[in-house]
Amino acid sequence: xxxxxxxxxxxxxxxxxxxxxxxxxxxxxxxxxxxxxxxxxxxxxxxxxxxxxxxxxxxxxxxxxxxxxxxxxxxxxxxxxxxxxxxxxxxxxxxxxxxxxxxxxxxxxxxxxxxxxxxxxxxxxxxxxxxxxxxxxxxxxxxxxxxxxxxxxxxxxxxxxxxxxxxxxxxxxxxxxxxxxxxxxxxxxxxxxxxxxxxxxxxxxxxxxxxxxxxxxxxxxxxxxxxxxxxxxxxxxxxxxxxxxxxxxxxxxxxxxxxxxxxxxxxxxxxxxxxxxxxxxxxxxxxxxxxxxxxxxxxxxxxxxxxxxxxxxxxxxxxxxxxxxxxxxxxxxxxxxxxxxxxxxxxxxxxxxxxxxxxxxxxxxxxxxxxxxxxxxxxxxxxxxxxxxxxxxxxxxxxxxxxxxxxxxxxxxxxxxxxxxxxxxxxxxxxxxxxxxxxxxxxxxxxxxxxxxxxxxxxxxxxxxxxxxxxxxxxxxxxxxxxxxxxxxxxxxxxxxxxxxxxxxxxxxxxxxxxxxxxxxxxxxxxxxxxxxxxxxxxxxxxxxxxxxxxxxxxxxxxxxxxxxxxxxxxxxxxxxxxxxxxxxxxxxxxxxxxxxxxxxxxxxxxxxxxxxxxxxxxxxxxxxxxxxxxxxxxx
Numbered sequence: 001x002x003x004x005x006x007x008x009x010x011x012x013x014x015x016x017x018x019x020x021x022x023x024x025x026x027x028x029x030x031x032x033x034x035x036x037x038x039x040x041x042x043x044x045x046x047x048x049x050x051x052x053x054x055x056x057x058x059x060x061x062x063x064x065x066x067x068x069x070x071x072x073x074x075x076x077x078x079x080x081x082x083x084x085x086x087x088x089x090x091x092x093x094x095x096x097x098x099x100x101x102x103x104x105x106x107x108x109x110x111x112x113x114x115x116x117x118x119x120x121x122x123x124x125x126x127x128x129x130x131x132x133x134x135x136x137x138x139x140x141x142x143x144x145x146x147x148x149x150x151x152x153x154x155x156x157x158x159x160x161x162x163x164x165x166x167x168x169x170x171x172x173x174x175x176x177x178x179x180x181x182x183x184x185x186x187x188x189x190x191x192x193x194x195x196x197x198x199x200x201x202x203x204x205x206x207x208x209x210x211x212x213x214x215x216x217x218x219x220x221x222x223x224x225x226x227x228x229x230x231x232x233x234x235x236x237x238x239x240x241x242x243x244x245x246x247x248x249x250x251x252x253x254x255x256x257x258x259x260x261x262x263x264x265x266x267x268x269x270x271x272x273x274x275x276x277x278x279x280x281x282x283x284x285x286x287x288x289x290x291x292x293x294x295x296x297x298x299x300x301x302x303x304x305x306x307x308x309x310x311x312x313x314x315x316x317x318x319x320x321x322x323x324x325x326x327x328x329x330x331x332x333x334x335x336x337x338x339x340x341x342x343x344x345x346x347x348x349x350x351x352x353x354x355x356x357x358x359x360x361x362x363x364x365x366x367x368x369x370x371x372x373x374x375x376x377x378x379x380x381x382x383x384x385x386x387x388x389x390x391x392x393x394x395x396x397x398x399x400x401x402x403x404x405x406x407x408x409x410x411x412x413x414x415x416x417x418x419x420x421x422x423x424x425x426x427x428x429x430x431x432x433x434x435x436x437x438x439x440x441x442x443x444x445x446x447x448x449x450x451x452x453x454x455x456x457x458x459x460x461x462x463x464x465x466x467x468x469x470x471x472x473x474x475x476x477x478x479x480x481x482x483x484x485x486x487x488x489x490x491x492x493x494x495x496x497x498x499x500x501x502x503x504x505x506x507x508x509x510x511x512x513x514x515x516x517x518x519x520x521x522x523x524x525x526x527x528x529x530x531x532x533x534x535x536x537x538x539x540x541x542x543x544x545x546x547x548x549x550x551x552x553x554x555x556x557x558x559x560x561x562x563x564x565x566x567x568x569x570x571x572x573x574x575x576x577x578x579x580x581x582x583x584x585x586x587x588x589x590x591x592x593x594x595x596x597x598x599x600x601x602x603x604x605x606x607x608x609x610x611x612x613x614x615x616x617x618x619x620x621x622x623x624x625x626x627x628x629x630x631x632x633x634x635x636x
């Protein structure tokens with residue numbers, strides 16, 4: 001039986017000799033390479049060919065060995081964690097320290113965390129090439145992680161596969177990457193593909209397929225698959241004659257309809273249900289959406305290559321996004337009933353980690369997302385999806401997930417309850433609701449004291465100190481930071497110590513006691529440098545810059561702020577960058593350069609949407625008598 005999606009590397013791959021060499025050369029010379037071209041033009045197969053060629057490549061007498069990985073843009077951080085930190089499991093929102101400028105009235109909570117995947121990327125000693133399929137699905141923070149990683153470790157290479165229609169949506173910094181653009185294949189190359197797919201085709205059939213393929217290998221293989229499933233040459237001609245020579249969109253509709261009809265009725269129903277399901281599927285998810293009695297149709301679909309098992313993983317995907325889109329488009333009633341379908345499916349996996357993929361699929365569909373969260377019972381899934389929503393800036397979904405985690409665990413699992421309460425407090429603090437933040441932090445502290453979780457207690461003391469400082473209750477803030485520092489020293493938790501040196505320094509800075517502030521900031525800086533925590537280093541640089549600005553040493557302030565901004569942008573953290581840009585603006589106001597200050601404020605505001613920082617920046621713009629909405633679309 002002919003398969004529609006056999007891997008096309010080795011002797012099955014044709015017509016891309018120049019592009020193969022071009023991509024290999026550009027990978028060698030660049031940290032990031034983008035492969036672009038229309039959908040169906042052969043980008044994924046090109047990456048497979050180059051991957052196999054570069055794993056062990058002989059150059060003269062030397063054998064270059066590189067590890068290669070494929071990750072999905074829709075699951076970027078999840079896949080990257082498996083590569084760089086497979087033994088780490090997230091048990092709370094991954095957070096780092098961020099302190100506001102003195103008197104700014106803004107800030108961010110802190111909690112202990114494992115090092116970020118970016119820090120593991122930086123420390124990796126292996127030569128790695130990471131191919132990112134569906135890179136147009138990367139979120140803004142994920143896109144920024146890639147140049148940050150390659151900039152900090154020249155052993156890392158990223159190859160991003162982006163279909164031409166989505167290229168504008170992927171905001172990579174100009175000059176930070178190189179491009180390999182795939183064009184249509186020659187008729188000669190398409191003919192080779194067709195003859196491999198249908199070695200017994202007549203010249204007339206081959207020529208007909210070549211003409212209709214228009215240089216697209218995906219179309220050529222699909223047509224060869226369809227014709228190979230016909231009983232006679234007459235049937236092949238009959239089908240080909242239904243196609244247009246000019247309208248590729250029309251042809252794709254006809255092709256996909258015919259591909260679907262090569263399956264029997266049971267198999268058709270299964271693949272249509274899977275098109276509504278998440279893009280990434282497990283066997284449990286397949287069963288949840290299609291029922292238990294699916295072995296026979298599933299085998300049929302797999303044997304034809306229409307459902308593909310991902311290499312070295314227990315995950316499945318429909319063989320091509322174009323076919324999945326067709327299946328979804330032809331089921332408007334099913335899509336309209338997506339909420340009902342997903343709710344029925346999640347009941348079957350509500351205690352399994354598989355439910356994570358369902359929640360991830362609907363994270364931008366709040367109505368469905370909230371209903372699914374209510375039904376999910378796996379605490380790790382609920383917390384992980386809250387963390388993912390937080391990372392993407394979807395604070396409402398994060399709050400909803402963690403609130404549900406609290407509801408599930410209250411008086412049942414005190415450790416998870418404390419995690420949920422602490423994370424909810426973080427959201428309220430970011431939103432500027434400081435009384436609520438303190439309330440939740442206090443509840444988390446009570447639970448941690450009861451459980452004798454001293455590390456958790458130290459984090460709660462730290463967060464409480466930050467919130468009190470923002471409220472202007474400086475003596476309370478200092479008392480909590482001192483308690484946290486004392487506990488951290490006993491626990492030998494250097495990151496907690498550093499966080500509280502920063503907190504204490506910030507309190508002294510707010511009080512105008514700059515000598516003490518600088519002393520504590522420099523203690524924090526030593527620890528962060530020893531730990532390799534660049535986020536913390538950036539925070540300290542920004543706070544030292546703030547001290548010098550208030551002291552009137554403006555050039556020295558700008559020097560520290562430049563260092564802070566460089567790291568914040570490199571790390572790809574939106575709010576941290578916004579805070580540093582805001583502080584830059586403050587310095588230029590002190591210098592009397594209001595126009596330059598406004599440039600920094602507008603850029604900061606464009607990054608700060610959804611946080612209390614946004615309101616602070618707006619106030620500054622108003623004080624300068626400027627239009628608060630000007631340049632609102634500016635970004636870095």
